[in-house]
Amino acid sequence: MFRVELKIMPRKGILNPESSTVTRALKAMGYDKVKGLEIGKFMEFVVNLDDVKTAEAYVEEICKRLLANPVIEDYIYEIFPLEEE
Amino acid sequence: MFRVELKIMPRKGILNPESSTVTRALKAMGYDKVKGLEIGKFMEFVVNLDDVKTAEAYVEEICKRLLANPVIEDYIYEIFPLEEE
Numbered sequence: 001m002f003r004v005e006l007k008i009m010p011r012k013g014i015l016n017p018e019s020s021t022v023t024r025a026l027k028a029m030g031y032d033k034v035k036g037l038e039i040g041k042f043m044e045f046v047v048n049l050d051d052v053k054t055a056e057a058y059v060e061e062i063c064k065r066l067l068a069n070p071v072i073e074d075y076i077y078e079i080f081p082l083e084e085e
Numbered sequence: 086m087f088r089v090e091l092k093i094m095p096r097k098g099i100l101n102p103e104s105s106t107v108t109r110a111l112k113a114m115g116y117d118k119v120k121g122l123e124i125g126k127f128m129e130f131v132v133n134l135d136d137v138k139t140a141e142a143y144v145e146e147i148c149k150r151l152l153a154n155p156v157i158e159d160y161i162y163e164i165f166p167l168e169e170e
Contacts, residue, residue: 008127009127009129022152026147026151029150029151031143031146031147031151033132033133033134033143034130034131034132034147035130035132036129036130037129038128038129038130039126039127039128040126040127040128040129041124041125041126041127042093042094042127043122043123043125044094044122044123044125045119045120045121045122045123046119046120046121047118047119047120048118048119049118058116058118061116062111062116065114066107066110066111066114066116
């Protein structure tokens with residue numbers, strides 16, 4: 001079993017409406033010290049597999065096929081062995 | 086100047102429709118090894134302030150007032166000094 005931390009961020013240069021909306025809201029509230037805000041997704045999950053190579057290939061595949069949009073997003077993940085309870 | 090990495094996750098026990106939808110989609114595609122999927126937000130930004138204590142208080146305040154919903158979300162952040170270009 002492995003615990004996975006997956007970060008999915010908008011690709012540099014891709015317009016991110018959510019980031020600009022939040023930046024504008026912060027400015028409207030008087031918080032104008034925030035620069036270059038980027039908003040993405042963070043996922044945590046467990047993969048019920050036995051070896052790390054299989055787990056890596058599995059995570060790579062679910063990122064490519066479902067979790068991340070390769071056209072507009074970059075993804076990076078870390079895999080940690082999970083002590084079986 | 087400081088670079089901030091902010092992770093905002095749904096509080097444990099709070100129903101997260103996005104996580105259950107993605108888990109079901111993964112299962113429908115044959116990926117049934119994923120357990121306990123949690124989906125949250127990841128934000129990266131720079132704060133244009135001079136000292137770390139001020140920056141920490143600033144980030145704490147914008148989290149509480151706008152970026153995170155304290156009723157249903159937990160947040161955690163890391164602050165890194167940024168070399169001025």
